[in-house]
Structure formats: C-alpha cells, structure tokens
Amino acid sequence: MASSEISSSSDSKKTVLIVGAGPAGLATAACLTSKSIPYVLLEREDCTASMWKKLTYDRLHLHLPKKVCELPLLPFPKDFPKYPSRDQTVAYLDHYAQHFGIRPVFNTNVTSAEFSPELGLWVVMAKQNATVVCFTASSLVVATGENGEPVMPLLPGHEEFGGKCIHGKDYKNGVKYGGQKVLVVGIGNTGMEIAYDLAICGAEPTLVARSQIHVMPRDVFGLSISTFGVSQQLLKVFPTWFVDKILVLLSWLTLGNTAKYNLIRPEEGPLSLKARTGRTPVLDVGTVGKIKSGEIKVMPAIDRLTATGARFVNGVEQDFDAIIMATGYASTVCKWLKDDGMFGGDGLPKALFPNGWKGEFGLYAVGFGRRGLFGCAHDAVLVAQDIAKENHDAT
Template sequence: MAKVDSTSAVNFIGIPSSVLIIGAGPAGLATAACLASKSIPFVILEREDCTASLWKKMTYDRLHLHLPKKYCELPLLQFPESYPKYPSRDQFIAYLDNYAKHFRISPMCNTTVVSAEFAAPLGLWVVTAEHGVGKVSCKFTAKTLVVATGENGEAVVPSFLGREDFAGKVIHGKEYRNGKKYRDEKVLVVGTGNTGMEIALDLANFGAQPTIVARSPIMLRQFHVMPRELFGVNISTFDVSMKLLKVFPLWFVDKCIVYSSWLTLGDTAKYDLIRPEEGPLAMKARTGQTPVLDVGTVAKIRNGDIKVMPGIDRLTENGAKFVNGMEQAFDVIIMATGYASTVSKWLKAGDGNMFGGDGFPKNPFPNGWKGENGIYAVGFGRKGLLGCAHDARRVAEDIAKDFT
C-alpha cells in the first residue's frame, strides 16, 4: 500500500481480489474476522481514530447489552465465560478490542469516505477518502466493497419550534455519560426508545428530575415496553421469544409476550405508555423498531421519580410547552433521538439500486446483504449484533466463492 503524504492525492491500488471494508465497528470487525478465517485479504477504512468508536465514545456508563450475551457474540470468538449474562459497556468494548487483536485486524483510522462508485471499465470500486488531520485526499480501488458503517452513522437531532429561544443546554444522547452533574436539575429527555428510557432511569438514580417526552403526540403509542426479564426473575424475554418462535406462529408468540409483560409491568397505559395494537415481534419485523426492554424505568415512572409527557408543542425560554397545553421549566434537554445511516451521502453508483434513500438496503433482513458488482452490506438489518454476525458470515462465504 502506498504511503500517504501531506501534499498530494495518493492512489491505493488493491490487488484485483482485495476486499475493501468501510467501517470498523462490530459489523466491520465481524466481516474482517470471517474473511481472515478464509485467508482473504482486506483493508478496513475507519473515519474515527479507533475501532468501535460508537461504543467507546458515544455510549453512557451504565449501559449493558440488552440481550443475553449468547445473542451478541461476533463470529468465531465467544465472550469470556466470566462475563455476566448481560455484559457491561466496558466488558463489551474489551471483547471488541480483544476480537480485533485475536484476528489481527488493523483498520486504517482517521479515514473518512467521501465517495464510492463502481468503475465499469475497470471492473473495480473506486473509493475517494480524506485521511488524517490534514484531510489528505486518497483513492482506493478494490474488486469487492463491503459497507459496514451500520445503522448509526450520524446523530439525528430533530428541530423544534422555539429552539432558538431555549436558554438552557441541549445535547444529543451520544454526549451523555452519567447523571452525576445533573443532580437536582430538571431534565427533559426527548425519545422513548431504549436509550431515552435508560438515560431517564440513570438521571433519576443520580437525583435529577427527569421527564420523558415523545417527539410527536403519538410517538409513545408506537413503542412496546417489555421487561428485560420476565416476572422479575432471570428469564430473558428475548430468549423466551426465540424459543417460542421455533414452535408457534409469530402472532401467538406476540400475544404470549405481551401478556407476560403485562403481568410483570402492570398496565403501563395509566402512565401514558400505551401499547400498539400490533405485537412487538410483528412490529419489529415490519418496521425495524425495537421494543423497549425495561430495566427499571417503569418502576421509577410508577413512583413519580420520572414523569412522562406527551409531545412537544414548542420550546420556550425556560423549558417546553407540550401538546396538552402544559408548560414546564427545564435546565437541560437531552435528545435521545437516535441515529441515521450516512450511506446515501457517499455511495454514488454501481450498487444495482441496493440501497434506498434512507441509507438502508431495500431488501429487508435477511436478504439485504448483497448487491451488484461485488458490493455487500453488513449490519443494516435492524437486528443488532445478531444481525451483524449473520451478515458477516454470509458475505464472507459468498466472497470466498469467487476468490482467486
């Protein structure tokens, strides 16, 4: 590989059978490991200065994997036996670092992809990127391109009427670490997914006064809230769902899980957490929306430590006015509003119309991993780490068929 200098663009010409992976998060690492196991050469481009940057730089301290560890392992390497059922953030990061070391994965960091396009006359993918602090322009060519930037490419921050009037601090959930500095402060958490619900719980545990709000008047109605463990014992809701699906149809499993959740959490509708009519597994399959796996937030809502409000009408100088006409003061607003894919910004042509305008493959999981002209996608199936592992295996197996 040619050396990058600071004065001119450099062409990186790969051997015809090389594989270029974009992204060094869990999806990229899983793909690289599967390729390495088949002795297929690859290069990984990573825009940040480390692997798994989302986990290392943009997650809160109390985070644990929401699913049992057996569903979160990457291919070919298990979690240490000493890890608990739900590994912590730091334990998962250590696992990923060891994973990269074990398979000798060394990404080219600080390299941001600007464009990727299939050059038909060459029969190769041409990727333009900016490298290093000086943003040196460089080009890469490869027969095979693996898009592993994942679902969480950039933070989504919705615009609210009156945003410029609010005198307090507004941050995205990626900036939140813990609630220590928010003690006694009134904090509005926007977003009722797993991140928003758990940040609210963390704030309450640190003595803050959190309020959860939906991004629209109906957002709360679009989420199923389910216990991570059924009946308050060590029985994973997800694990039960997977086992039941092997025997019963999805609609029946949905009814069983919703009923079990009701027995565990009670009637959440009285706290404005209204269940959709569509079952959680059916909704996940149709929309990709993950049910909220409760780890204590509902109990805090029940006892009044966390308040729930309907959608925001507008922000004010001191806080927010809600769609029900109520107005409250807040010191801080945390936008737990998720992330979006960035693929549509830099993937120019040649994928055979594989990706849609939202930066996701048009074919739903498990069929969205392969496009035309040697392009693949890993980690876009809205199936979490389990989906990354599935895609990585399929991609490596397919590439190996044509590897020469």
C-alpha cells in the same frame, strides 16, 4: 485541501474493501481472515468501535444476552455477566480485533465509492487529513452501520430555550444533573435508560412519549430467562402473531398497564412491528418502576420550547434546566455510496433482514438489519462465505 495524493490498494482483483471498523467491520474482517481472503479495513475515527468508546453513556449494558451478541468465531468471556456492561463490551471488541490481527487504516474518511464497469472494480475515494487517497477493490463491504450520524431535530421555539440542550451521544451520566429538571426527548431504549440514570443520580427527569411503544421486561418475571430467549424458542413452534400475543401478556403481567403512565402500546405486536418497520421494543431495566413511583414523569409530544422549558400538546407548560435529545442516529451511506439499487433513501438496504446483505457487482452490507450485534454476526458470516465462493468460481 492543501495537497492531494492518489494511491491504490495492491492486487485489487482479489482485495475486499471494508468501510467501518465498528462491530460490523470487525466481524467481517475476522470472517474473511478465517478464509484467507485479503482485505483493507477503512475507519474514519482513530480507533475501532468508536461509537461504543466515545458516544455511549456509562450505565449502558447490552440489551440482549451475551450469547446472542457475540461476534463470529470468538465468544464473550465466560466470566462476563449475562448482560455485559459498556466497558466489558469494549474490552471484548478490542480483544476481538487483537485476536484476529485486525489493523484498520484509521483517520480515513470515505467520500465516494462507485463501481467502474471499465475496470471491473470498486473505486473508493477517501480523505486522510489533507490527502486524497484512492482505493480499488473487487468487493466493497459497507459496514458503517445504521448509526452514522446523530439525528438532532430542531424543536419549535428552540432558539428561545435558555437552558442546555444536547444529543444523547454527549450524555455520560447524571451526576452533574442532580437536583435539576431534565427533559428527555425519545422513548427508545436510550431515552428510557438515560431517564432511569438521571433518576438514580437525583435529577427530576421527564420523558417525552411522542409515539406509541412496546415496553417489554428484559427478563421474564425477573428470572434469568430473557424475554428475547423466550420469543426465539416460541417462534420455532408458533406463528409470529401468536408469539406477539404471548409477549404482550407477559409484559402486562410483569409491568402492568403501561398506558396508565402515558406509555401507549401499538395495536400491532412487538415482533410484527419490528419486522415491518425496524422499531425495536424497549427492554425495561427499571425505568417503568421509576415511572410508577413518580420519580420519572411521562408527557406527550412537545408543542414548543419556551424560554424556561417546554409546552406540551396537552397544554401543560413546565420549566426545565436541560434537554437531552435521545433521538437516535441515521445512516450516512447515501452521502458517499453511488449505488442505484441496494440502498434506499434512508441509507438502509431496501431488502429487509435477513436478505439485505448482498447487492450487485460485489457490493455487500453488514450490520444494517436493525438487529444489533446479532445482525452484524449474521451478515458477516454470509458475506465471507459468498466472497469465498465467488473467488473459488473465478479460479
């Protein structure tokens, strides 16, 4: 670095330090504001909700109804549709920050965070261009989320492939892919929707189904009743295993036997699998229909890439003009947080949702429960309540 400078946040014994100004950080800041608890919010990018603004595709909509996805203390506008678009969600998040007077410290990349027993405070080091800044605080809220950096696995033969290969974060829409053969690696919600968008734009997409997956209708029989809403109501009365059977039956009745199209369901039910592994069922927005019509093809895992395309484990070889890796993201927490107990090697809390929000020495996590915006809201409320209680007990 060209130069360095050390500074610290004022009144450290009462200050909360939040790392990450995405939905999780914004929700935490709002909840702390409502309880008059001072905080400092650090963000490595130059804006709030940077992933929504910079790393999402144009067609993206919320997968769950807006009522489930609203952050604490401020609902989505009433005139927004049931599943707000990306632009509408960004507008909501911007309004949320403005409404609660949230002003993050931008372009501040945290490099280390460690609890100091001698000080009784968290000591956080960060880079601001060529400057090193030190913050100290009584509580540290990790709100960087599960999607800290893209996962881009190197496929066998990747050096041979002559076409373009990008991560899903760089995909905006399928306009420039019209007429091209495009391989989409990954059958999560992102991969399925990118394939759908490519088909709409006149491309010839092929999905790689490397693993088994539950594909569920977003709404029951195309009505205004969401599958998520149905599952939540049923869980109030029936055990998870029984609700799983109902959801699978609804999926069969709505989407048919997806195994005919190489989309194999796991034996374990969607809710049980989600609770145990965090794997989210795909909520179909029209992709299955395109697969049935032949506009989207589904192939098994890739054996290796070739100069002109890919060879699959079933021996079939096909040509492709481009490859889009819808292979998701990984947490970056373990790269900077020096913590022995709360987080595992994957950068996620060891305790499963809804219990992974609190650690020791004033350490908290918001938005790591693999529950999207709903999980962010859930955690933020509990964190603010707990910090308020700790502050009250200390006085």
